Amino acid sequence: MRRLGVLILALCLCTGLAAQKVQGPFSFADHFMSTSFLSRAGKTHIKVDPPKPTDFSFCADEPSAHVSGDMDFIGYLLNSGLKADALTLLGEKAYFPSDTLEYLAGLALFDDRQFEGAAKHFSLSGGSFAEPSTFLGAYSLIHTGRLDEAEYALSSYSGEYGELANLQLAGIGLIRRDFDACRKAVSSFTYSDHRLAESETAIAGLCKDVSKRNKSPFAAACLSAVIPGAGKVYAGKMGEGVSAFMTVVPLGLITAEQWKKNGPGHWATILSGALFSLFYIGNIYGSYVSVGVQEQVIGDEVKALVMYNLHIPLRGYFR
Amino acid sequence: MKSRLLSCIIFIFLSGAISVRAQSLALKAVEYERLIFEGAAPAAANGAIISRAQCLVELGRWDDAEACLSRLRMYALSPGQREQSACLKALCQYRQGNYDAALAFLNEAPQISAPEAVKLKALVLAGTRRFEESEAEARRIVSDGRIDKLYSGLPKEKSAMTALFLGIIPTAGHLYLERPDLWWTTAGTVAAAGLAVYEAVSGNWITAILGGGMLLNAFYVDSHLRPTESIVRRYNAEAMEKFLKELESILDF
Numbered sequence: 001m002r003r004l005g006v007l008i009l010a011l012c013l014c015t016g017l018a019a020q021k022v023q024g025p026f027s028f029a030d031h032f033m034s035t036s037f038l039s040r041a042g043k044t045h046i047k048v049d050p051p052k053p054t055d056f057s058f059c060a061d062e063p064s065a066h067v068s069g070d071m072d073f074i075g076y077l078l079n080s081g082l083k084a085d086a087l088t089l090l091g092e093k094a095y096f097p098s099d100t101l102e103y104l105a106g107l108a109l110f111d112d113r114q115f116e117g118a119a120k121h122f123s124l125s126g127g128s129f130a131e132p133s134t135f136l137g138a139y140s141l142i143h144t145g146r147l148d149e150a151e152y153a154l155s156s157y158s159g160e161y162g163e164l165a166n167l168q169l170a171g172i173g174l175i176r177r178d179f180d181a182c183r184k185a186v187s188s189f190t191y192s193d194h195r196l197a198e199s200e201t202a203i204a205g206l207c208k209d210v211s212k213r214n215k216s217p218f219a220a221a222c223l224s225a226v227i228p229g230a231g232k233v234y235a236g237k238m239g240e241g242v243s244a245f246m247t248v249v250p251l252g253l254i255t256a257e258q259w260k261k262n263g264p265g266h267w268a269t270i271l272s273g274a275l276f277s278l279f280y281i282g283n284i285y286g287s288y289v290s291v292g293v294q295e296q297v298i299g300d301e302v303k304a305l306v307m308y309n310l311h312i313p314l315r316g317y318f319r
Numbered sequence: 320m321k322s323r324l325l326s327c328i329i330f331i332f333l334s335g336a337i338s339v340r341a342q343s344l345a346l347k348a349v350e351y352e353r354l355i356f357e358g359a360a361p362a363a364a365n366g367a368i369i370s371r372a373q374c375l376v377e378l379g380r381w382d383d384a385e386a387c388l389s390r391l392r393m394y395a396l397s398p399g400q401r402e403q404s405a406c407l408k409a410l411c412q413y414r415q416g417n418y419d420a421a422l423a424f425l426n427e428a429p430q431i432s433a434p435e436a437v438k439l440k441a442l443v444l445a446g447t448r449r450f451e452e453s454e455a456e457a458r459r460i461v462s463d464g465r466i467d468k469l470y471s472g473l474p475k476e477k478s479a480m481t482a483l484f485l486g487i488i489p490t491a492g493h494l495y496l497e498r499p500d501l502w503w504t505t506a507g508t509v510a511a512a513g514l515a516v517y518e519a520v521s522g523n524w525i526t527a528i529l530g531g532g533m534l535l536n537a538f539y540v541d542s543h544l545r546p547t548e549s550i551v552r553r554y555n556a557e558a559m560e561k562f563l564k565e566l567e568s569i570l571d572f
Contacts, residue, residue, distance in 0.1 A: 073353055073356055076356050077349075077352070082352065084345075084380075084383070085345075085348065085349045085352055088343075088345040088346055088348075088349050089346070089349050092343060092345070092346045093346070247533070250529035250530070250532075250533060251533075253525050253529060254525060254526045254529055254530050256525075257523055257525040257526055258523070258526065261522070261523060268526075272526075272530075
């Protein structure tokens with residue numbers, strides 16, 4: 001009987017190890033509980049859509065036209081949401097190179113969420129488009145994760161839109177979770193410009209909120225050890241917590257019943273005990289890991305809110 | 320009347336210029352948009368919108384074509400343009416799988432006379448499962464044995480409710496769904512029922528209720544009940560798609 005029990009436990013371990021995308025039987029057990037019907041209860045998390053890959057390039061033919069002649073039409077295309085048409089025109093018509101061309105290409109790519117390309121073209125634009133290019137370019141760099149470059153461009157800016165630069169720097173601090181840098185930028189907000197005030201309030205509020213949110217994986221594990229699923233609820237995953245509770249507790253009760261009626265050496269007791277142990281430890285492991293995963297989810301939500309609040313003033317100032 | 324004629328002449332001239340000037344379909348579509356931007360008269364604007372929509376349809380940009388056609392000035396459309404625009408709108412909906420909407424657009428046209436329009440109507444009627452009418456339309460284009468053969472084997476429509484009820488009987492549910500690969504859900508359901516009965520007879524009520532319940536939930540609810548509707552929907556969509564593809568090749572659409 002004992003050999004049979006050991007064999008069953010070994011089978012569980014092997015099944016867990018063989019399961020795709022998971023390492024170890026306990027993470028398999030946690031994955032099983034986390035993907036059940038009950039675990040999907042609760043809110044959906046907002047996330048920033050990844051930027052589109054850039055496949056834009058200028059026409060290689062001999063230039064034959066100035067883009068300033070089509071500026072009104074391109075502006076009309078962008079304002080009407082016909083960004084694909086704007087990109088077609090800019091990419092297939094042979095315009096003479098100019099700051100205007102680079103700026104319009106950057107703008108069309110920006111509208112089409114091709115931020116990598118937008119950052120490149122904004123960096124090549126200058127003259128009367130230098131200021132909008134700096135801020136739209138910085139936003140594009142933040143979106144693509146190039147925070148250092150964005151920070152450098154904004155820190156070295158010394159024009160009339162200093163407060164807008166501070167707003168973007170505060171956003172960078174938040175995304176990096178560098179709350180000191182964020183607070184330093186927030187301290188220079190004046191809230192006097194109506195185009196910035198709402199975004200400044202939102203960013204300052206986020207800076208205050210997020211810096212307080214720090215959950216402990218160890219605490220989550222201990223809570224789940226005492227009450228199965230409690231650690232997941234502490235980590236912010238109510239559905240998964242309930243699912244874990246509804247899996248581990250019944251298995252515990254079944255094991256207790258089998259032990260009482262058939263004794264510890266009976267195959268049914270060993271089997272149910274093995275399953276209970278697997279899911280109980282999986283629940284503790286899952287709670288420990290959930291805190292890290294939930295931090296990632298919170299990070300994604302914060303980034304989505306930051307990007308939204310950085311985008312609004314840009315439309316107010318430069319569009 | 321004179322101003323409309325003049326607008327049409329200007330539009331024809333500009334269209335010719337666009338054909339010579341534009342290097343790609345996408346650029347052609349942009350140049351037609353430029354005509355609208357430059358304030359063409361309603362009749363000429365309608366011509367530009369329809370031409371632009373045709374370019375977008377050829378590029379496979381159904382949403383953009385539909386949005387473009389919604390800008391038509393209906394009061395300035397000729398009967399020919401009315402049929403053309405209705406067919407284009409219907410085509411956009413058909414390509415996106417919205418057969419009911421496609422039929423509604425086709426019904427807006429005063430008449431369906433062009434061969435391509437008749438073919439589209441046959442396809443759309445088939446998509447909405449009005450097979451008799453679809454066959455009648457298809458026979459206006461092709462009337463050989465291929466049509467008889469195709470319409471004698473119409474795509475079956477499965478019902479999610481039937482699949483759910485049959486699922487209670489081991490193997491019946493997924494045989495109805497033509498998914499014998501889901502045999503393991505039946506095996507699990509039978510095992511769960513067997514365990515519950517055995518443990519209940521042995522007097523282990525907690526194991527019977529909780530253990531049997533957990534297994535039933537895993538093998539019947541999670542693995543059979545929940546995916547059934549999506550399996551049925553996918554089956555019906557694939558069967559219809561196969562039928563329409565065959566009809567398209569017969570009609571040369």
